[in-house]
Amino acid sequence: MKKLLLASAALAGLTTPLHAQDAPPAADDAAQFESPRANSEIIVTARRRQETAQEVPLAISVVGANQIESTGNFNILKLQQLAPTLQVYSSNPRNTSVNIRGLGVPFGLTSDGFEQGVGIYVDDVYNSRVAAAVFDFLDVNQVEVLRGPQGTLYGKNTTAGAINITTNQPTFDFEGRAEVTAGNLEFKQAKAAVSGPLSDKVAVRVAGGVTSRRGTLYNVTTGQYINEQDNLGVRGTLLFKPSDDLKITLSGDYSKQDPLGYGTTFVRVGRTQRALSRQYDALVAAANAAGRNYQVPSRNPYDRLTDLDSSLNAGNKIGGVSLKAVWDAGIGTFTSITAWRFWDWKPENDRDFTGLSVVAKSQNPSQQDQYSQEFRYNYEGEKIDFVVGLFGFKQRIDTQGTESQGIDASRWSLTGAQANDPSILDGLTATNTQYLKSTSAAAFGQLAWKVTDALTIQPGVRLNYDKKSGFYERVVTNGAGQVISCTPAPAAGTALAAQCGVYQPQSTSPSVSKWNFSYDLNVNYKFAPGILGYATYAKSFKTVGINQNGLPLTAANVPDLSASTVKPESVHHFEVGLKxxxxxxxxxxxxxxxxxxxxxxxxxxxxxxxxxxxxYLANAGKVRSQGVETDFRINPSERFLAYVSGAYTDAKYKKFDNAPCPPELSGGTLQPAGATPDYSQPGVPGALSPRQCDISGQRLPGVSRWSASFGAEANIPVALLANEGQAYIGTDGNYRSHWNSNASPSVYTEVKGYIVTNFRAGFRTERFDVFGWVRNAFDKKYIDLLQVAPGNVGLIAGTLGDQRTWGATVKAKF
Known part of the structure; x- marks a missing residue:
């Protein structure tokens, strides 16, 4: 199928392709800030048909193209600034989490062995990995964020929601647009799109964009700025419309990110239960006493300095081809979407977060191929509407990992005389080979029974089959390049025992399959024109998972095979709303x-x-997320628009009594097996550490209890250089209350709340738009993500939010 799709794209003359769907007409979205109009409607396709957002009986946020561009939110990573209940965290493209209402994917290192709970769709094509969807928004029409379980209308089952991205489609009238932006930090961005007919039945659209920006951290070790932006994206779409009833769309895209990054900066040190002489400050002092002469460049993270000594890279290539056919048969609409996508990830990281050579090399390049096929039939009648569909998905991910210890590793990880012998761990290398094969098939459907003009009952069902099989092998070699074995267990106190305590050879081949049945019921009632109430219950699931990054060890020092697979999540969702x-x-x-x-x-x-x-993945007993969300928009005239969206989210572990302990309760000699965990000495060096912690009742990581986004724009008619247009000024921003950045909440990973405010002002006509902008105008110092350094040494490193940035944008249509 891949060869057929690629050949079709080549024959179409699309040298730089992407996927597409029948996008709805450009939405008259007042929130897009393009000549705001009162009485405007927002058209969405959330229920696989065109309707206004106010008619859809579910919680949905809609972000138009102009709002995306004017607020500088040019990829998924920035969307949370516009949707309060969306949480996006990223230490690099692969380790990116996208959650809604605190749910979606586990917080921490990403594993290929589980499904994401937030589905990301671009023109009806499902992107199976978040890392494969971090491309720049290019020629996008709008983005819909659907909150709550989806699956009876969407190809892949998702338990937390979906992000539905629609792009602009080929037109039979010639049109084009171009955009150029420049700003501080050497920021440069250019986008262009051209669309028009090749004949009376064939139209084509081609778009491209580039983004570059200097990094926001300065690495004193290399003399370079890191965490930069270096993005390229291209897309081509060919529309064949042989009749008014049939549309066939061939699309393809390619995206490349090749920044110098991603790295962290020193944030703080917190005491753990490791012996005081083996915690961060003491280890640095000991290294310096031995002649190392090391000092972190700054203990103030907002000096934006780092000293990482390992190679950094974040090469990310994404692309694919899709073929979509839509046939209006009179008695309904048949849709077929065939797609192939790839993802090629080439990272290099500094996993010890310091300028010391503890981990000298860390890289886990991955390659993914995914294929998907979806068939849908839509029917709209006087009393009944329904959608039924079939979905098939196949994926393979291959990963080749290498991690090596450096010259400072012995002092960092060993004790006694061994800590002073760098040769024990220097050059110790773990080479990991792994693959994942994933297959999914589903039948789904949703019925809307219009009992009266006001009352609609809407049930939906889904039958799903998933199968996952994997392979993981770790081969460990010492500094001399010799393969080591840890079976039988080496004698305590030997160099081999020390090496096995850091990297232990392992080989597993987990495999699991599972059927799941899920359903939902929505009842909605139109109380009066413009007033819609709804109530929803959904029984959903996240499918079974496997552990792909190695297994924990048993007391006998062998892999715990019982942890090879992870149970499916069972989800019960309740929601009521009023629009x-x-x-x-x-x-x-x-x-x-x-x-x-x-x-x-x-x-x-x-x-x-x-x-x-x-x-690795494990099952927490029970989690609960509950809250309230509000959206308010006022658009009294073409001269003014304002909006504010807010959310209160209470997301907690209701039962997780075998969780990993936070750093302040880790690092010491483990308490006796079977003993009641003692949590009374957090951060006390030398104290006994619990083998596991009960974090029931604590909040989920990454979730602010309170969050909001807001914006306003005003304009006046102006004639400038013989051009009739509008002068305008606008603002937007977002607020988040404090949250925790560790899977087991820690006092050391608490992130303070913040407000970020942006401004813009410009002049626009029907043909062009020129505006200046300032983002994070008040230069708010805030943190995007905190990470706990390995080794229980107490070091906390972080990724900072952007400082104040400013620039200007010129957009033109022709």
Whole structure:
């Protein structure tokens, strides 16, 4: 199928392709800030048909193309600034988490062995890995963020929601647009799109864009700025419309990111239960006493300095081809979407987060191929609407990992005389080979029964089959290049025992399959024109997972095979909402309340060590997320628009009594097996550490209890250089209350709340738009992500939010 799709794209003359769907007409979205109009409607395709957002009985946020561009949110990573209940965290493209209402994927290192709970769709094509969807938004029409379980309408089942991205489609009238932006930090961005007919039945659209920006951290070791932006994207779409009833779209895309990054900066040190002489400050002092002369460049993270000594790279290539056919048969609409996508990830990281050579090399390049096929039939009638569909998905991911210890590793990880012998660990290398094969098939459907003009009952069902099989092998060699074996267990106190305590050879071949049945029921009622109430119950699931990054060890020092697979999540979701429009549709107010209970929540477990296991999945007993969301928009005239969206989210572990302990309760000699865990000495060096911790009742990581986004724009008519247009000024921003950045909440990984405010001002006509902008105008100092350094030494490193940036943008249409 891949060869057929590629050949078709080549024959179409698309040298730089991407995928597409029948996009709805450009939405008259007042929130897009393009000549705001009162009484405007937002058209969405959330239920696989075109309708206004206010008619859809579910919680949905819609972000138009102009709002994306004017607020500088040019990829998924920035979307949380516009959707309060969306959480996006990224230490690099692969380790990116996208959650809605605190749910979606486990917080921490990413494993290929589980499914994401937030589905990312671009023109109906499912992107199986978040890393494969971090491309720049290019020629996008709008983005819909659907909150709550999806699956009876969408190809892949998702338990937390979906991000539905639609791009602009080929037109039979010639049109083009171009955009150029320049700003501080050497920021440069250019985008262009051209569309038009090749004949009366064939139209084509081609778009491209480049983005570059200097890094936001200065590495004193290399004399370079890191965490830069260096992105390239191209897309081509060919539309064949042989009749008014049939549309065939061939699309392809290619995206490349090749920045120098990603690295962290020193944030703080917190005491753990490791012996005081083996914690961060003492280890640095000991290294210096031995002639190392090391000092972190700054203990103030907002000096934006780092000293990472390992190679850094974040090469990310994404692309694919899709073929979509839509046939209006009169008695309904048939849709077929065939797609192939690839992802090629080439990273290099500094996993010890310091300028010392503890981990000298860390890289886990991956290659993914995914194929998907979806068939849908839509019917709309006087009393009944329905959608039925079939979905098939196949994926393979191959990863080749290498991690090596450096000259400072012995002092960092060993004790006694061994700590002073760098040759024990220097050059110790773990070479990992792994693959994942994943297959999924589903039948789904949703019915809308219009009982009366006001009342609609909407049930949906899904039958799903998933199969996963994997392979993981770790081969360990010492500094002389000799393969080591840790079976039988080496004698305590030997160099081999020390090496096996850091990297232990391992080989596993997990495999599992599972059928799941899920369903939902929505009842909605139109109380009056412009007033819609709804209630939803959904029984959903996240499919079974496997551990792909190695397994934890048993007391006998062998891999714990019982941890090879992870149970499916069982999800019960309840939601009620009210959507209202009033003042002749000049004002919109929507409110929803939700509760989601998850049994066997798939969580990331990490023991804090370097390489015994990087992190693996386990089931938390129960998780609950509940809260209230509101959206308010007022658009009294073409001269003014304002909006504010807010959310209260209470997301907790209801039962997780075998969780990994936070750093302040880690690093010491383990308490006796079977003993009641003692949590009374957090951060006390030399204290006994619990083997596991009960974090029931604590909040989920990454979730702010309170969050909001806001914006406003005003304009006046102006004639400038004989051009009639509008002068305008606008603002937007977002707020987040404090949250925790560790899977097991820690006092050392608490992130303070913040408000970021942006401004822009410019002049626009029907043909061009020129504006200047300032983002993070008040230069708020805030943190995007905190990470706990391995080894239980107490070091906390972080990724900072952007400082104040400014620039100007010129957009033109022709």
């Amino acid at each position: 209202t429009q009033f003042w002749d549709r000049r004002a919109t107010f929507n409110i929803s309340a939700f509760r989601t209970d998850i049994k066997n929540f798939q969580a990331t477990v990490n023991g804090g060590q370097f390489g015994t296991v990087r992190g």
